Amino acid sequence: MKLTWESLTLELRTTFRIAHGADDRRYNVLARLAEGLGEAAAVTYHGETQTGIMEYLARVADELGNCADPFLLENILDRLPLGSQAARAALDLALHDVWGKRLGQPLYRLLGLDPTRLPLTSFTIAMDEPAMMAQRAQEAGLPIIKVKVGGANDEAMVAAIRNATNAKLRVDANAGWTRAQAAAMIPRLAQYDLELIEQPLPVGDIEGLRWLRAQKFGLPIFADEPVKTARDVAAHAGAVDGVVVKLMKTGGIREALRAIHTARAHEMQVMLSCMVESSVGVTAAAHLAPLCDYADLDGPLLIRNDRFAGVQYEGARMILPAGAGLGVTEK
């Protein structure tokens, strides 16, 4: 199978400011393996760069070139060397796309999943002046908003958005608080009728999450950044109410399925989410959404230059494409 790749620069509709930093553009990578499409998101706070992703793909191109049977997914993915999880995700996505295309079936059907059972997706409002964030939430007119916090102005931002909309609100601190800040902020923010809170504490502080959860603030706590693989899900059992699964953290669909099932085994809830990604990466994730409680798959809504068409949005409702494999087409 021939592997090629190219840069995929994504222009954000508004500056994407979160506790990790701010961007107007993201530099992802598009991979093509035989007739399959995959995407790798270069998220710097996960140690991913466009150059690193491309170097990884160059390193494995010959071996994949010698590999003729795309149905040996487990063998092929097992043999990939450790390295960029995002690059591995791009290859995993492309292999699943080839799998479905050669069998003439959409991925959700191969996985035995019901395309009418996708949770509604949230829409993300990045950090900005509270009045601006409130205006964006109002203009979006969508039923579920994810508010990025973890700065100096958190309560004012959440209060402004709460005043502007009746939407369900989820809050994501992106590891931006200390234990003391989180213990002070969570009960204050809980007054604004929030659905859940993501990653209040720095990566690695599992005991801190367990301690926060034991305070019973009445707000479910989800772990995101530190939870990459099924093993990380298990390590957070009992410390959080749920986990955030993203294909770019798991290294693709295979490990995402293992992570989701591991969460279920530990009676944890699952939010399926994405990075800033085009319709290639987000559509792949959407095929798994029927397995999850919450969806945060708004990548294509955040960018202005999506070169691909896949999952469609009717407000917050996602409609999976009926085409074979990922069902993604180039515009």
Ligand code: MG
């Ligand atoms: Mg998050």
